[in-house]
Amino acid sequence: MDPNGGDERDRQAHLLNTGHADEPKRQAVGGEFLAHILRIAAAKSRRFAQAKRPDVQDAKGDDELFHGMKVTTSETAGNSYCSRGQMDLQHKLEILADAAKYDASCASSGAARKDSRGSAGVGSTGGAGICHSYAPDGRCISLLKVLLTNACLYDCHYCINRRSSNVQRVRFTPDEVVRITLDFYKRNYIEGLFLSSGIIRSADYTMELVIAVARKLREEHHFGGYIHLKTIPEASAALIEMAGRYADRISINIELPTQQGLAKLAPEKNLSRTQDAMGHIRGKIDERHAEKRKPDAPKPPPFATGQSTQMLVGADDSTDAVILRRADVLYGEYRLRRVYYSGFSPIPEPSALLPIQPPPLVREHRLYQADWLLRFYGFKVDEIANDAAPNLDLQLDPKLAWALRNRTVFPADINKASREILLRVPGLGVRNVERILGARRYTRLRLADLLRLRVPMKKLLPFIIAADHTPARLGLDDDALRARFLPPPRQAELNFDAPPPPVSGDIESVRSGDL
Amino acid sequence: MRTVVIQPVFAEWRKSARELLALRVPPEDVLWSDEAQEPGLFAPTVDASPRAAVPKVPPAFLDLARSVAAHCDARRWGVLYRVLWRLTHGGERHLLAVATDRDVRQLQQWCKAIGRDIHKMHAFVRFRLVGRDEATGREQFAAWFEPEHRIVHLAAGFFEKRFAGMDWSILTPHGCAHWDGSLLHFTPGVPRSAAPDDDALDDLWRTYYRSIFNPARLKVRAMQSEMPKKYWKNLPEATLIADLIAKSSGRVEKMLRTELRPAKPAPKNAYLDSLRVLNTPERPPPDEPPQTP
Structure with missing residues (x-):
């Protein structure tokens, strides 16, 4: 609640004497605004081509390394998002985003606080990360997650980019990644860049390319957004340090x-x-x-x-x-x-x-x-x-499963139990535990109070004592209590928009726990 | 019983609440309602109302109230005043610590809804390039967004910090925010038609969205709980969703039918050779917890 931290908390605000500057009052700029709207209306009728930046870079030279892998690089892509350049860039983005999607990391939180005020660039970090979109796989999209190239010397069999796979190989130039990052960022599509790469030539050579992108973003374009760089354990210590200097997170x-x-x-x-x-x-x-x-x-x-x-x-x-x-x-x-x-x-290029x-x-x-x-x-x-x-246990969450194995700990009295014990009560999250600890200093908590906290009562009730509740003895035989928490027999996802699940055996295996 | 009609902004409620509190009007004697007309651009300056002694309230209450004021629920002023009364004349100074109290809980839920609305605005605003300022050379962007509550003021600071290096306007039905490199200012709401419809980059963004989606992990409900359908009409990528879902099972089946690829021999490469040397005199696998670095 209080962004200024502990010291402020002791301060007593005076309701009477704060009659100014609470609402950000700025002067109205009516005429300018009208002109602005008119400009927008005019802009609606035509598409604005992207500003041109001369950033063609020769990225050839590694093709011979891949023994038959065709690596597409291009010099046409640098100039414009229109015409062939755009087609080509779009094609590369398609392959190199597809190649990066098996990395689950998406966080854009936990960076140092910085912002773009007073700089010529854009970008801010700090505080909670933002998920700018969600794909139908339920995963958040917060960063532009791409590989610099999907050509790779390694042969990791779970990976679509391993050298034994037959995917088409393409490669971004560092400038292409820089430009897409900035242009996506300015449209508020993303929080920043998550850059990784297949390993080409050597770990150090690859790291240098990855670092070049981050360096350009930070030093040439004053980019203050989030940068996550994937590093290679075999790269030299100096390069890993350099990656850490430009990145908010390395992994x-x-x-x-x-x-x-x-x-x-x-x-x-x-x-x-x-x-x-x-x-x-x-x-x-x-x-x-x-x-x-x-x-x-x-x-x-x-x-x-x-x-x-x-x-x-x-x-x-x-x-x-x-x-x-x-x-x-x-x-x-x-x-x-x-x-x-x-x-x-499953990947499109399965390994034997x-x-x-x-x-x-x-x-x-x-x-x-x-x-x-x-x-x-x-x-x-x-x-x-x-x-x-x-x-x-695939059928029960691990906290509930633990509670069922350790019933002697329960029931816990929500008006008396320690924080450590409350944290072990199935259905109570960290925030609600804090709320309970705060509230019980002033009042004896009853079930109605818990209901208002929107805790899952069905899960909670067997494990707690409240002012107006004592659970029926927990000595119910094992299966009976456990069975109360199992999902109903046919628990297909109720989703009328979705077609039947991808693999028919999936739902079955989810329920049975068979791999 | 008295009726207090105020413009729906925090400063107005605070002004009236101070007066009522000074007159010791209990909450059950007040009916609050929003002035039907949208407020002017800015709340009129607070007039010199009688400075009766008004008790202090915890700063946390002011933060809460400022946030709740942006909510659209008509009951908010009444609940705010009741909590204010209980904190001051009611002798419940600790009230905000009782998260299970009906009024406190209600305020916290409204506050959370505002926080979520602000967060979603930060996430789902989509800027479109509309031009370039000829004098300064700065790119100019505009966006259309439809927040659920009156949060433009509360949400705008984030955009100022993040996009200081470009000119932008965010247009909403409740009010608009503008940044020109030196001044953040606000103007009244505008209709949708005032905003640009698309951007030359939208196609490239859709390409990314399509490619980052993994058809083997379809979780439509998880997506919708974080990105409810009401936002879709202003998100360029949302036009792809139905098609991606419809084709996902076919794509997975195709993967599962694909013939397995055998491992290919390693190419001749000095770096790979060096790795092989490193990897053969097998170091003991670190199955015990390794030493602290």
Whole structure:
């Protein structure tokens, strides 16, 4: 509520003496406004071609590296969005966005606060990220997520861009990415750029190209929007540092939680090297943080405020326990901001080494719920998934599943229980726990109070005591209580706009939990 | 019982509320209603009303009230005044901490709706290029947006910070905001026809939207809960949605029928060779938690 933080909170505003400047009062500029509207009306009748920027760059020279892969680069694309240039750019965007869509990361939050006032450019970051659109896959679109090229030396079998795939290979010039980013940004389509690339020639060579885009955006165009750069663990430390200087977030995808998995499906990758690189990045982020705290040191150069990663789910046979333990190490040892879980999804160029059948989408969902429990609810991995029960229950959320396994903890008295216990009550989120703690200092909470907080009562009731509620004894036999929370037998998504689900077996497997 | 008719802006409510509070008029004796006519561009300056001693309220209440004032629900003034009364004459100074209280909850829900409306405006405004200022060389953009509540004032600061380097106007039925590089100013609402319909870049943006969609993960409800249909008519990409959904199952079936691709041998490449060297003398797999870097 209070953007000015703690100090302000003690301030007592005087209702009487604030009769000025509360509403931003600006003077009306009637005539100018009319002229403006007229200009817009005139503009409606004609299309404005984009301003021309001479940014043709020779991007040939790697074609011979790919042994038969055709890499399309172009010199025509630089000039205009009209005519052939636009067709060509559109074609490349189609392929290079398609090539990037399997990366689940979309966050544009957590960046340092900066904005464009007083600069010639555009762009601001800080505060919550914004999702500018949503695709019918339910994923948010906040960044322009593209690859610089989808040509790649590596052969990661879950990836559409691996060298064994037969997709058409294309490549953006750095200037093309810069221009699309700026033009999309100015139309408020996006929060910024998420740039990744297939690995061509070498890790360092590829990193340099990726960094060139970020450098141009920041230094030549004064772009202040969000930049997320994918880095390559094998790239030199100096290049990773440089990437961190231009980016708000950098990331390295761990992809699979074990070295065995990588050895089989991504032979060029290596878990130790990836974690070493994450450690290096963490060191840099910490260093910058420490410098910022020194009282009279000059302001250090900017550096990314966080790193994230992605783990594929269902591409190898790792259990949820293995995945969550790896995530826990990444959060604990490397201070990652986010670990994204990406359910392996069928790709148009399937590999002979991989199962064709995707895991049920709900598995990914349960992993995210478990991830939240680890980060915000004080759970330990072993409480959620362990060697005895290595996989999450697909039918129940992990907190409810834990509560059913640990009934002796309940019922919890919402008027007395500690924050730690309230956070473990199924159906109570972090915010509602805070509301309950705040309200119960002044009043004894009854069920009607909880109803007003819009908590899911059916889920909550067996586990709590309120001023006017004591649950029937929890000693209901196991299946009876559990059965109350299971989804009804036919729970196809009620969605009249959608055609039948993509694969007929999917719904079935979601329910049964069979992979 | 008295009826108070005010222009629907926070400053007007505050002025009336102060007077009523000074006269100790209890909330059940007041009927609030919005003046039918839209307010002038700006609330008239507050006149010198009698400066009776009005008790202090927590700053959090003013923040809440400023936000709730933008809501379209006709009951908001009454609830605001009742909470104000309870905070001051009612002896419930802690009231805002009781999130389960009916009035507080109601204000918080309205406040949340305003926050969401502002957030969606920040997300779904789509600027269209309309020209370039010949004198300054700055690009000029205009956008049309239909917020649910009167939030243009509350939402405009974000656009000023983000798009300082270009000229822009955001047109809405409730009011318009304009930025020319030095001054953010506001004008009355305009009809849809005043705004440009499209932009030369819309096609490229649609290409991106189409390509970033993964047909194997269709979740239409998840999309609609975050991007309700009421916004679609002003989003250039929304025209694609029906078609993407309709064709998704066919695309997935085609993927599942595709013949599996065998692994190709690695090309001769010095970098790959170096990786192979690194990878063969297998370092112990870090299955124990690795050391702190």
